[in-house]
Amino acid sequence: MDFRVGGAIHFTWENEPCPYTGRIEVIEEPQRFAFCWPSYAVSHPRLTFATAPSTLVDITLQERAEGTLLTLVESGFASPPQPIPAEEAYRDNQDGWQECLNGLRAYLQSQQVV
Template sequence: MTADRIERDVLIDAPVERVWELLTEAEHVGRWFGDAGAEIDLRPGGEILFRWSEHGDARGRVEVVERPHRFAYTWAPFGPRGAGIEPEAPAPGNSTLVEFTLAAEGGSTRLSVVESGFAALDGDAETVAGHLAGNTRGWPLELADLVAYAAGTPASR
């Protein structure tokens, strides 16, 4: 049986509203999460597109927008990827749910991330375990990039 979730949290030296911007505005997400841009239609049902120069694109769908404390999306980062390959839309069997929860801690923000749904991915146990392992390795790196980005980028407002 495959584990079903990844849980991480990090303290970011920025107020909740600022961290919300960094999580939900494409101009920021495309710098700390993807390295080749992002598109976000910030409403439940809205589409998301994450871009990486090395890995290709991944599509998502906004599930929850509760400014400034909760943001969630499903995404399909596990399909075929590369130049000229259209990324798959999230659907049962090819996507997981990513949930961000933000809470103030003094002038900083405690950001919790939970990615779940790995056990429901299509594929054999080895393939699914590989997806879980890859994202387990990836989230600490992405969150470290977010912390650094928050420290070095002026507020957009």
Template sequence: MHSSDRIERKILLKAPRSTVWRALANAESFGKWFGVALNGKRFVAGERTQGQITYPGYEHLVWDVQVARVEPERVFAFRWHPYAVEPDMDYSSEPTTLVLFELEDMDGGTLLKVVESGFDNIPAERRLKAFRMNSRGWDDQMTNIETYLAAP
């Protein structure tokens, strides 16, 4: 089923759930594989977390999320403005998308599911590009967390 409203990715990570959870829910660890400087930051449900993006080509941007859910070793979720990359544009009045990470024990490791939903509410002139860029971005991020967890 193809949906224009949501991006879904899954990856089987060869690590115990507690280790995957730390890579997701510990802001400093998350920043290392996701490409955001989050030293000294924490993810707290209901609070905003911001950090300088360190991903090449996007270093001029601030990553800004509203943490929605933190359910230890199960669910981590935040809301953000997808592909908000124009430094002169104010995205604050636009609707956000919800990024939901879910963990599940599997033979051989932990299944990480990521769903980003809410693209149908993004302004029409930005919707397709935001969907395409984030779709590609989640492919990269699944590789990034796998690489991060495989490092000694």
């Protein structure tokens, strides 16, 4: 990862054939991080990273008395490319992010509280 606004960010998953590349849009340490990526190309072999439009993933952290609230919002599903309906693209990404957040929760809960 090229950790600067405009820098490249790369993702890999065990069950996906290739890495995914995006661009960092916002860095506001330690509260906010946002990036664009061609999420429509994930799991849809008829699209390529070159032809798929990008969505914006915006992650914020807020301190709370009981811990830290992480909010993840992905936007840009209003007009997905053909042949993917907007609802399908949204649902696929929602499921993927839920898996990621569940994994993060499990990891954090397994750590010692200092």
